[in-house]
Amino acid sequence: MAVIDRTDSPVDLDVGDLYDQYRMMFLIRRFEEAAERQYKAARIGGYCHLSSGQEAATVGAVSALQPDDLLVTGYRSHGFALARGVPADAVMAELFGRAHGCAHGRGGSMHLLDVSRGYYGGWGIVAGQLPIATGMALSLVRRGAEQAVLCELGDGAVNMGAWHESLNLAGVWDLPIVFFVVNNLYGMGTSVERASAEPDIFKRAGAYRMEGERVDGDDLEEVEAATARLLRAAREDRRPAVLEAVTYRYRGHSVADAGLAYRTREEIEEHRSADPLARTREILESRGVPPEGIDAIEAEVEAEVEAAVAFAERDEAPAVDRLAAGMYAPGSEGQFERMRPGSPFGEAELVFAGGLGA
Amino acid sequence: MSGSGVAAPAPARAGLETMTYREALRLAMRQEMERDERVFVMGEEVGLFDGSYKVTAGLLEEFGPDRVRDTPISEEGFVGAGVGAAMLGERPIVEVMTLNFLLVAMDQVVNHAAKIGAMFGGEVRCPLVIRTPNGAGNQLTAQHSQSFDGWFAGTPGLKVVAPANPADAKGLLKAAIRDDDPVLVIENLPIYKEKGEVDLDPELLTPIGRAAVAREGSDLTVVSHSFATVRALRVAEKLAAEHGVSAEVIDLRSLRPLDVETVAASVAKTNRVLCVEEGWPSYGVTAELAARIQRACFDDLDAPVERVGMAEVPLPYAKELELAAMPNEDRIERAALAVLDLAPAL
Ligand SMILES: Cc1ncc(C[n+]2csc(CCOP(=O)(O)OP(=O)(O)O)c2C)c(N)n1
Numbered sequence: 084m085a086v087i088d089r090t091d092s093p094v095d096l097d098v099g100d101l102y103d104q105y106r107m108m109f110l111i112r113r114f115e116e117a118a119e120r121q122y123k124a125a126r127i128g129g130y131c132h133l134s135s136g137q138e139a140a141t142v143g144a145v146s147a148l149q150p151d152d153l154l155v156t157g158y159r160s161h162g163f164a165l166a167r168g169v170p171a172d173a174v175m176a177e178l179f180g181r182a183h184g185c186a187h188g189r190g191g192s193m194h195l196l197d198v199s200r201g202y203y204g205g206w207g208i209v210a211g212q213l214p215i216a217t218g219m220a221l222s223l224v225r226r227g228a229e230q231a232v233l234c235e236l237g238d239g240a241v242n243m244g245a246w247h248e249s250l251n252l253a254g255v256w257d258l259p260i261v262f263f264v265v266n267n268l269y270g271m272g273t274s275v276e277r278a279s280a281e282p283d284i285f286k287r288a289g290a291y292r293m294e295g296e297r298v299d300g301d302d303l304e305e306v307e308a309a310t311a312r313l314l315r316a317a318r319e320d321r322r323p324a325v326l327e328a329v330t331y332r333y334r335g336h337s338v339a340d341a342g343l344a345y346r347t348r349e350e351i352e353e354h355r356s357a358d359p360l361a362r363t364r365e366i367l368e369s370r371g372v373p374p375e376g377i378d379a380i381e382a383e384v385e386a387e388v389e390a391a392v393a394f395a396e397r398d399e400a401p402a403v404d405r406l407a408a409g410m411y412a413p414g415s416e417g418q419f420e421r422m423r424p425g426s427p428f429g430e431a432e433l434v435f436a437g438g439l440g441a
Numbered sequence: 442m443s444g445s446g447v448a449a450p451a452p453a454r455a456g457l458e459t460m461t462y463r464e465a466l467r468l469a470m471r472q473e474m475e476r477d478e479r480v481f482v483m484g485e486e487v488g489l490f491d492g493s494y495k496v497t498a499g500l501l502e503e504f505g506p507d508r509v510r511d512t513p514i515s516e517e518g519f520v521g522a523g524v525g526a527a528m529l530g531e532r533p534i535v536e537v538m539t540l541n542f543l544l545v546a547m548d549q550v551v552n553h554a555a556k557i558g559a560m561f562g563g564e565v566r567c568p569l570v571i572r573t574p575n576g577a578g579n580q581l582t583a584q585h586s587q588s589f590d591g592w593f594a595g596t597p598g599l600k601v602v603a604p605a606n607p608a609d610a611k612g613l614l615k616a617a618i619r620d621d622d623p624v625l626v627i628e629n630l631p632i633y634k635e636k637g638e639v640d641l642d643p644e645l646l647t648p649i650g651r652a653a654v655a656r657e658g659s660d661l662t663v664v665s666h667s668f669a670t671v672r673a674l675r676v677a678e679k680l681a682a683e684h685g686v687s688a689e690v691i692d693l694r695s696l697r698p699l700d701v702e703t704v705a706a707s708v709a710k711t712n713r714v715l716c717v718e719e720g721w722p723s724y725g726v727t728a729e730l731a732a733r734i735q736r737a738c739f740d741d742l743d744a745p746v747e748r749v750g751m752a753e754v755p756l757p758y759a760k761e762l763e764l765a766a767m768p769n770e771d772r773i774e775r776a777a778l779a780v781l782d783l784a785p786a787l
Pocket residue numbers: 159207208209236237238239240267269270271336485514516538542545
């Protein structure tokens with residue numbers, strides 16, 4: 084595993100990266116719980132999509148990335164950002180709309196990003212990220228780089244035209260990209276069976292003569308192994324692929340949705356009883372990690388999440404007089420200069436006062 | 442397809458009822474579905490989920506899955522399917538979750554639906570309704586906070602209406618459903634919960650192409666539509682209370698066709714005009730208004746036509762930035778005072 088830092092593990096046993104991965108899964112769970120509380124306390128606004136229940140799929144896939152691989156996701160992405168190594172402080176500050184958020188408080192929950200870690204967003208239009216990720220894979224090929232793109236999407240995105248067009252492009256151009264479908268059984272209130280004529284999403288890869296595979300998205304090691312294998316094929320042999328991880332979201336579609344109108348409490352309970360965190364913890368214990376060692380992680384993570392909330396609370400708001408910061412590339416001022424006379428709402432003024440660049 | 446399908450008018454359930462904008466829209470759909478079996482509803486989450494904004498709540502239960510059809514997330518597909526069904530004489534009401542997502546189906550709307558009447562010489566019509574809300578204000582950020590009303594209203598072949606209150610929501614949606622051309626009904630997120638009196642008479646429609654004088658006044662005309670009308674009415678009250686100014690508010694209701702006559706009649710009386718919209722003003726609804734007003738009212742104007750709209754940036758997430766960017770009531774008030782020469786020019 085490349086990016087998740089190795090903690091000062093109190094455990095001498097060699098359990099590979101599993102210990103750190105469990106810690107990351109636990110961090111994501113606690114982070115999402117904190118985000119929900121802060122949303123309900125009106126410190127987070129907009130749409131806030133939580134990924135509780137999907138931690139194994141998230142951490143497993145991101146673990147398989149090399150440091151210079153690229154990651155592109157949809158909007159349910161707090162976990163992906165954290166797993167890619169974006170500090171919890173910067174993610175929470177973004178959710179709070181603060182200046183030191185990872186998108187400077189301008190993107191919010193749906194538009195996280197960290198270019199330094201190869202994480203290119205955080206996109207809110209279903210399937211909109213697919214062609215973009217495909218273009219990044221094209222760029223990697225043009226540079227002759229042995230890198231790959233992991234493009235996350237939901238089960239709902241596979242019925243958009245952009246899915247078909249992206250897979251076809253990746254196929255005809257032999258692009259180094261893995262389309263990672265997080266199938267959590269629902270797109271908002273619509274189950275995969277009701278939305279998809281071919282609900283076995285991985286099989287659709289066959290239409291583009293690319294490899295398609297389905298894994299138990301709640302099995303961390305299975306997700307990681309499959310992602311690693313497909314990313315390697317993408318990097319080394321320029322073979323695009325579809326990987327479908329079947330998992331479940333515990334919470335509603337967003338914090339505003341109770342998530343009960345289209346599924347039963349029993350169904351949710353059934354999935355919770357096979358919780359990916361518990362499953363991963365069991366594996367750790369079965370490999371000899373003592374429960375105290377695992378409990379230590381949990382206390383540590385809780386402190387980290389608390390600290391992230393405190394950081395976000397303390398952080399300043401973005402400056403209102405830089406409303407348009409980043410909108411146009413530095414050097415564009417001259418182009419807007421002559422828009423000034425007679426302009427009541429000041430496109431030119433915004434560009435100047437906003438200060439170009441980030 | 443089902444012949445003309447229109448049932449004899451139901452006996453009028455006369456009377457007024459206070460209801461929300463979303464309830465008024467639902468009433469319109471229910472009445473039209475009862476009246477005409479060609480009318481059906483489709484869109485994401487309109488059935489089992491009762492609608493993302495609960496506009497279609499209860500309709501699945503009442504009319505069944507053939508007439509209230511959940512779709513996959515496939516805007517281009519199901520908006521286009523609406524076009525095709527409409528060409529064969531159905532009356533589809535396609536709900537698109539928000540105006541932002543209609544961009545994915547832009548090709549079907551602009552390149553297809555809007556072309557059918559003219560491009561085929563009037564041989565075939567497209568009586569399609571697309572319902573979708575615009576609007577911003579809940580930190581939904583750049584990709585989910587947009588109002589492209591002007592883009593669609595600038596497209597020959599489409600009709601575009603945008604009700605600002607429950608009575609017009611019912612009346613305009615019904616008029617759109619009965620219209621023989623593609624009509625985009627732009628609803629609005631913040632207005633969904635607003636209440637108002639609605640006439641239950643199923644034959645009472647709001648005519649397309651007619652603006653309304655939402656508030657009478659003599660010193661200044663404020664022209665607006667959709668949520669901007671709600672804001673304009675609030676500002677008009679404030680102007681009266683705090684500045685002794687009598688503002689007339691014209692609610693456009695229809696953007697295409699546009700009722701220039703009502704706007705011009707008001708400007709002839711007040712001689713001063715402020716145009717307000719929720720979207721970006723450049724190349725927008727207020728740009729169109731300014732061009733038409735300067736021509737229709739050149740001799741009546743005592744001040745330049747002024748406009749207020751969204752600051753010209755993709756809407757940022759942070760609450761402070763979002764508030765600063767929106768066409769908020771302070772900005773409208775300041776602009777109104779400037780038009781009246783009671784404050785410095787903008
Ligand atoms: C083009 C488009 N249509 C509709 C929406 C509204 N919307 C946001 S998320 C969502 C459901 C997506 O489900 P899925 O892809 O399964 O992802 P999940 O939410 O389950 O992670 C919908 C319909 C949107 N954002 N973009």
